[in-house]
Amino acid sequence: MGAEVNGTKVPGTGRELLPAYLVCAVVALSGVVWAVLTLIHLDTVTAYDQFHYSVQNLLLGFGFALSGMLFAARPTGAVFGWLLMTAALTVTVADVLLITITLGLLPASLGGVACVAGMVFYMLFGLLILTQPVWLPDGRLGSVRARLYVVVMLLLCVAQGLYAWTLVDGWMGVRNPMAQGAWAAFWHRTEPVSRWVFPTGIEVAQVLALLVMVVKSLRSRQYLRDTWWVAVPYTVWSVLALLTLRVDIPEAVDRPVRYAAALVWPLCLGYVSARARAWYLDRAARRVLATLLLTFLLLAAAMAAAGVLLSLAPHHRDTARLLPACALGLLLGVLLRPTFRWAARVMDHYFYGDRAHPYQVVRGLAERLSRAPDPGDTPQLLGDAVVGVLGLPAVSVTVDTRHGPRELVRIHDPGPVAEEFPLLYRGEEIGRLCVAPRPGELALDPQDREAVQVLAGQAAPALAGARLYQDLQSSREQLIHAREEERRRLRHELHDGLGPALSGLRLQVDAVRRGAGAEVARPLSEVSDGIGYAIKELRHITDGLAPAALDGADLTRALRQLADHLSSRSLRIGVAVEPDPLPPLPAALQVAVYRIASEALNNVVRHSHADRAQALVSASDGRVSLRITDNGDGFPSHRDCPGVGLRSMAQRSEELGGSFALTSSVDGTVVDARFPAGPGTTSGPRSHASGSLGAEDF
Structure with missing residues (x-):
């Protein structure tokens, strides 16, 4: 899965996620239809023992759809994400078909489709239970052994589903065509083997899955940190499933625990994927997630309110049909718009923080620039906004001076994959803002790019003034480097040229003085002393030009x-x-x-x-x-x-x-x-000192 963003392949964008959007839309619509029909015909549907399993399955469907799209948007989690979304699609479609057939709104001939969808969900649900530890935390099977493990568990779950579904005569009053005829007869003939597969084989596989999770957690602290959120509800559900196969659990205990697990487990599974946020999720995907979350919350609130009203209202047939429908419509109408805004803000802020609202970031930068005591602080403020507010990993700010480009600020190393944004002032490019993409991303996503572009445009006028100062600073540095190079050249010439010449001249004068008479020796001695003084002064001058220790x-x-x-x-x-x-x-x-x-x-x-x-x-x-x-x-x-x-x-x-x-x-x-490291290369912040100063020699 991938789309082109700035010439780079980025997963989970554009048309690549359209099938996932469609699945989520079907799940949400199925949930609404199921809730409306249930509330209108509450007395009818609650009379069936399987009603509570339908509610449980609907909770699983919404949770699997949410977490499945999160995994599908990851570069490595597409397979696991579609496994979750397929389970969500089959269970919600099965629930809606069953309730509509039960109420006589659809022909009974569609009962086979509903039962097949329910059986597929049963298989996928078993596969998720038995293989979740090897998929997490990123939805990828990291080894050949893991793939082989998943294939074996898939075969086991298919065999279990095909056999177990022949034992179900009907569901919500809809007859199961797979429980009769040649298909059922075949599985009854294989009953000794099938009974070993179910429940013994499933029990062994479930215990093995729990052991895999424990071993991976003990071997990797990172795995434990990334997956403990979902490990708790997953373990509760797994242990409950094991106990149910062998022990009769009281309904007062079994039903609330299953409801809680069906609600919490899929959401925690999605949170494991969303917690990293190291992948791209476009605006459309966030809106789909917000819609699913909105639908889930509104349905829960509407059903709870309708349940309370029904318990208080007289139990007449018309009231029982009308009151819940009115309550549902009222709640949906009142809560739809503000709840959607809230859900969209939650999704935007969680996945993108302040970069989902770039103009608020720009306003904050403008306020800090207006309070800055020195225009030279602009580059640092811009870098802090990119790294501190937007949360990008690295940034550098460079301006073009007369002596070449000067890097004013560098916060970490942007690296070779960084993207450059021109800093334009009055149509002229005065510099560049270089920004690195987030870890795990090959390029900046559109939200990041939009925010950085706006920040660059806001800071460019202030940086134009800073460039004048950098021109002056660059010229000053050029003069200093030229001065030191000239001092080094002069020192070498004086030390290696004039110095030896004076020393040689003094030696010649001393040689002549020793062979001359007394009348000439005294003046020559004075000449020699004068030359010696000149050599001493020359050494003093050369030492002042450059440290003697650096000479040679x-x-x-x-x-x-x-x-x-x-x-x-x-x-x-x-x-x-x-x-x-x-x-x-x-x-x-x-x-x-x-x-x-x-x-x-x-x-x-x-x-x-x-x-x-x-x-x-x-x-x-x-x-x-x-x-x-x-x-x-x-x-x-x-x-x-x-x-x-x-x-x-x-x-x-x-x-x-x-x-x-x-x-x-x-x-x-x-x-x-x-x-x-060299003239005109970079310019760091101005000098500062901290601590208590004041030693006498300073």
Whole structure:
């Protein structure tokens, strides 16, 4: 089963579920006809012993129709879903045919059709009882053994149904043609074998089914979590069926328990499927489910009200016919519209939450945007609306700047199957909103797509203003990266070119001075000292251009050298990188990471009183992270003003479009800096710090 949604096959949509809609419509209509005829001719139909079984079967039919369509809409549950819906169709059609034939509204010749439909339901019902544990939780037979088990149980249920139905002379006053003639004679001749199949074979199969459920629950906690809802009523029904075969259960106990099980078991079976909500259910399917739920509730309410009125009214023939019909019509007329609205809202909200009403989501986003103190918060608010309100798993917001696309927000990883939505402002595409489909789905369904499109249109004007800021930020980052690259080039030229040249010149001057006379030696010594001072100044200049530790060494080695230099007997500092080795990083990024690490670790040494500290550098998903942790005392609680060192670390992070956070408590301090991996790649949220700040060197 499947339909095309955005070029991707999605199960349970459009025409694929039309047969299921038709089955549900027939079930609902049959229930209405049965209820009306029953209430009008209550004295007649209740005189038959099988009436209460008909009520029980009708409850099963409605429940099986609801749960069957839920399973049929799943990509893996079509077979089990149609098994349930076929059982619902046969039992409701059989009930309606039997009551109409009993009341003389249809010819008695249709009794054979009604009995065959009842027999088919009897077989399918037995198959559901005996095989439910292997179908759940997703309606799929996961192994060859499970398929073989179902086939064996099907043969057993067919044999049981064919034999058992020959023992039923009639139902609701309708004669059973299968209980007489050559067909019945054949099964009577096989009675020894048939009696072993029923009830002994059925008892063994029922016990086996319960054991399968117990074993699967013990072997898989996930199976137990997914199916315990239906396991309880299923076990009650199974145990009751086993006892009925051997023991006479009092009617006062048997009848209420069967009614309760017939009501609860199929609904819990559908809830097992609906609980996951990891599959697509279109608007038409939700409306069918709402209609079934509505019909079920209204029929129950009407029959209960009619029963109460009949018990209070005089028992005259005309009153007995008229009063229930009036009560039913009145209740249906008064409750139809508001109850349908309620049922539709329940279905929409359960399966789709706020995405079933995208304009309410947009209104909520508009209110949050109006309260936002900074227009730069728009990307984060948009991402939160997509993930937090709509419940989609991942999102990213990207805008186009002069220096290329910049990712403003990424909440989880949208992945390769994500769908892009253009952000349009005054006819120009200013960026893209990238959204991942729900788990188990290959594409966004129409409700999700509509909600995201409206959100993108609402947020685009605010993002257009944010793009101007990103242009400025991108230009700033480009300048910083160019500056650091130029500083690195100048340092190498000064260190490797001018520095050695001055050192060589000083060596030559010293060599001439040693061979010259006293009159020349003194001026040459002064020249040599001057050259030495120039070399010292040159080293000072080159150290200012870039950290000396990064000269000729990669970032990992420089950080480990820094940790070795700062470690002592009372403080152990470790350095870890993920992955090892790190990928090539721009010069500006290496300098920023090293400077922040140096500043943070020096403060650990001077102020934290820690005995352990750790520096972790990780690079993944286009971002580089630095995390410094220690187990020291934290910052004094009475200081809340960041010092020079903290401001310097935050500034270095902001300059490269990154973020900076500091958290301090009595258990230690955590410094967390994050950067885009390259110039103009991404821009994270602005820096922030939490905790009590105020160490003197910051």
